[in-house]
Amino acid sequence: MSIFTKANLIRFVAGAICLLLVLNFLWTSESDGSSNTSLSKLSIRRVHKYAHIRSRNDSGSGTGRNTNMAGHKLPTAPLALSKERELHNERNSTLTTVIAIANFTSIPQDLSHAHPHPQDYANSTLNPQLHLTENCTDPDPRDGGPITPNTTLESLDIIEAELGPLLRPGGAYQPTDCIAQYHVAIVVPFRDRYAHLSVFLRNIHPFLMKQHIAYRIFIIEQTNGKPFNRAAMMNIGYLEALKLYRWDCFIFHDVDLLPLDERNLYNCPRQPRHMSVAIDTLNFKLPYRSIFGGVSAMTRQQFQAVNGFSNSFFGWGGEDDDMSNRLKHANLFISRYPINIARYKMLKHQKEKANPKRYENLQNGIGKIEMDGINSIKYEIYSIKEFPTFTWYLAELKNSEKKS
Numbered sequence: 001m002s003i004f005t006k007a008n009l010i011r012f013v014a015g016a017i018c019l020l021l022v023l024n025f026l027w028t029s030e031s032d033g034s035s036n037t038s039l040s041k042l043s044i045r046r047v048h049k050y051a052h053i054r055s056r057n058d059s060g061s062g063t064g065r066n067t068n069m070a071g072h073k074l075p076t077a078p079l080a081l082s083k084e085r086e087l088h089n090e091r092n093s094t095l096t097t098v099i100a101i102a103n104f105t106s107i108p109q110d111l112s113h114a115h116p117h118p119q120d121y122a123n124s125t126l127n128p129q130l131h132l133t134e135n136c137t138d139p140d141p142r143d144g145g146p147i148t149p150n151t152t153l154e155s156l157d158i159i160e161a162e163l164g165p166l167l168r169p170g171g172a173y174q175p176t177d178c179i180a181q182y183h184v185a186i187v188v189p190f191r192d193r194y195a196h197l198s199v200f201l202r203n204i205h206p207f208l209m210k211q212h213i214a215y216r217i218f219i220i221e222q223t224n225g226k227p228f229n230r231a232a233m234m235n236i237g238y239l240e241a242l243k244l245y246r247w248d249c250f251i252f253h254d255v256d257l258l259p260l261d262e263r264n265l266y267n268c269p270r271q272p273r274h275m276s277v278a279i280d281t282l283n284f285k286l287p288y289r290s291i292f293g294g295v296s297a298m299t300r301q302q303f304q305a306v307n308g309f310s311n312s313f314f315g316w317g318g319e320d321d322d323m324s325n326r327l328k329h330a331n332l333f334i335s336r337y338p339i340n341i342a343r344y345k346m347l348k349h350q351k352e353k354a355n356p357k358r359y360e361n362l363q364n365g366i367g368k369i370e371m372d373g374i375n376s377i378k379y380e381i382y383s384i385k386e387f388p389t390f391t392w393y394l395a396e397l398k399n400s401e402k403k404s
Helices: 006-031 038-042 083-091 118-122 156-166 194-209 230-242 300-305 319-329 358-363
Strands: 183-190 214-222 249-253 257-259 295-299 343-346 378-386 391-397
Touching: 156 194, 183 194, 183 230, 194 214, 194 257, 214 230, 230 249, 230 319, 230 378, 230 391, 249 300, 295 300
Parallel strands: 183 214, 183 249, 214 391
Antiparallel strands: 249 295, 257 343, 378 391
């Protein structure tokens, strides 16, 4: 009897297809350096070539990325992710759930290597003729005003080619002509907004560079499997950023909002600041007085005082109003720039699915402040990567969606 029967042919074709799928999976995992978990295929990796990520053998001493347009060598940034920590995350195949504790004992205390002293600037190799002894000052409001963002869609590779030479790895920057007085972590909760990300980075970096601040952009991407929890991603961004540096100020920033005025300063005042006061899609009007969504600024102490955001809001809506209530409960009030300055453009996107429990969680939120926040969040970090224009975390939230 011939072996070339119809049934055997079908079995052979099916087996060949399965073999090709297995080989493709193994090749993809090895070629992009990702972990064996399929979660990595749900991340920014699927749309980025990774051509500009520092390799393990890269000492970072190249001139291309460490010089600005004027040809001055950038100082060793206090904002760079330690290579030891990056390698540790690559080698650690057994992931441990992180239970964050809301206290200052987890914040690095020895910051002499991270927080430059004025003398360090004076002895730097920025320019043989330049000795930095003066502190940076806020930009003169007379020199700034309305701006028009560039919303042309480009790939991340093109954005990195434009901005990479001006930045330290991981999307970090500090002024080269004065000593920065504000050290700001820009925390961006993220999922599936790849087009928005490239437009955001292209606009936000030049905007921030003019403000004479030291900053770093953190993109916190949530894995699939649960509804998007924007507040929890911001909590994770806060906790992970503090493992790198004792930031003065945290700006929590939606990826689809672009500032429209250079006088809108990205630093932290004495009171929490709601920054996205006037958005074009809302006719540049403040919807209601207690709103705290879109873009907001808080100091480390303020965020600690309210135990961060609630982790209970899965899906769209509610978490910002809950934060507004937390601030009021802590005797803090919301400050704002004038409506003609705090203006933003919102990039187009589909409306998110609303959180059906947002009103219930909001009503019971005050009673849960001490037990729901940065002291109760549980998560796993699957990957940390330094791109030229941002530092990326892929995080899985372990907290469950519970009824209030």
